Amino acid sequence: MTSHALTLIGNAETNPLKTAHIERVCQRLEIPVDPHWLAEDEACDLFMDSPLTSLEVTQQVRESLSGTAIDAACTATRGRRKKLLISDMDSTVIDQECIDELGDAFGVGPQIREITTAVIKGEINFSEALRKRMLLMKGMDQHLLESVYRDRLTIKAGARTLVQTMSHHGAYCILVSGGFSFFTSRISERLGFDDDKGNELIFEDGILTGAVEEPVLGRIAKLTILNELCDQKGLQLAEVLAVGDGANDIMMIQAAGLGVAIHASESLKEVADAFIDHGDLSALLYIQGFHKSQFVTS
Template sequence: MLAITLVSPDPAALATAIAAVRAAVAVTAETPLGEGAVDLAADLPLAEAHAAVKAAIGDAPADFAVQPAEGRRKRLLIADMDSTIIGCECLDELADFAGVKAQVSEITERAMRGELLFEGALRERVGMLEGLSTDALQACYDDRVKLNPGAATLVRTMAAHGARCALVSGGFTFFTSRVAEAAGFHVNRANTLIEAGGKLTGRVGDPILGKEAKLAALQEETAALGLTPADALAVGDGANDLAMIEAAGLGVAYRAKPIVAAQAHAKVDHADLTALLYFQGYKASEFAS
């Protein structure tokens, strides 16, 4: 049995999507999950159902996931930070304090689209920050870093129901440690900016945490819990998130680059991050405040 979850911030769009899916797929049950979300049940092959739902929804502002109903409530959340759990790219914003945001942002965009190798792109961007006062780190966090809507609810709800929550970023520990605490993650992994004399040296510590390290984090976290990657939900937006998204039992592309959206099991382009709870069958009444 499959669970087809539809989520939209627009009630009219959700109603239209539900009607379109009902017309395209033999729905056997319907369960409201909360305002803006519903589960439909169907007994079809997964690929056939996914294709039918995608075609039925079309360009409507609704997000969906199609997956086996059994085992969809995951026991590990592994999430990217920049432009996923938070609404900015910390390195780009930090570069603004150094007066090089335009140059750094252009490289970031190309790297997240998969046009540049992540490690080299990271070293190049960090090199542009040489000499920047370390005071800018806290100023950047205070002024620019905000949790995306639904982020804390996602993390705290999964944690309250026994899941382990890991924040894994190609960014920097200065930011991940603070974001992890704010959102409720159990653990965070990221890169380290090297400092000397109260200034950034323009270098990043080795080894660099990128695409393969994120996949390794997923594998290590699941193994430590006696689980498999099928028990994990991974979410991210950039090319360096793709390996963990593809390996997870449920891999979600959040406001993602095309290369990621094309390969993920599901994508969220319209709703907030609580869509990931609905995708797992949580009802709004189960959300942690």
């Protein structure tokens, strides 16, 4: 049995995976051109034994595919399919940062976004940044949150397919966010997660007080939730898939057997086992060896 699976991922409609891409990779790695297609013109596995680590293989492949819109990830063939999915929410399974959208709706968008950008890059402490942003939104009516959810938030491509497919094949799926449970509960139900965790907003008579319940759910809490779930379900860290986009996800991405950074900050990509720059969240299914015919899209 080969020890590693190298997965190449394109987009059949906009950036098809071509034989030329595969040949270029195989030449670089000095392996036979023997693709196992997961989806025609979109994704394939190349099985190999290599003295290189998965990250070293991926780096060589990315160099050989420079200038293309093809993603690549190398994983161990043993235990490819994970039994626990733990996912961030903002800019991971939805296209927006909820707190930025709230800021825009309340008229303090630029101030909020400046802090959010620094948080994603890992330049400032998440908990303190959240408290500062909450103070800027003191006095917001709860109805405004409802309108932001209804009118401003959109689901990322592949998100529902990822959750539904992993759930169908027996994985436990949880949405864990440094954002707000007001949104995680709704997004979780919409996508089919088994559970969700987020920060609790504090209201008085339907008005935001400018605070959240302590302690703030940040990067340490995400890791704690991951570890507690593994203990509860008798799982090893190797059986976990974690996905996120920002510095607040670093600890859970590092701990998971497969930590994936999706359209992510450089600080997260540096510690991830794999990162997706071009594709959508369905890429995480290909990385686990799922054939497109096994995707659940209902």
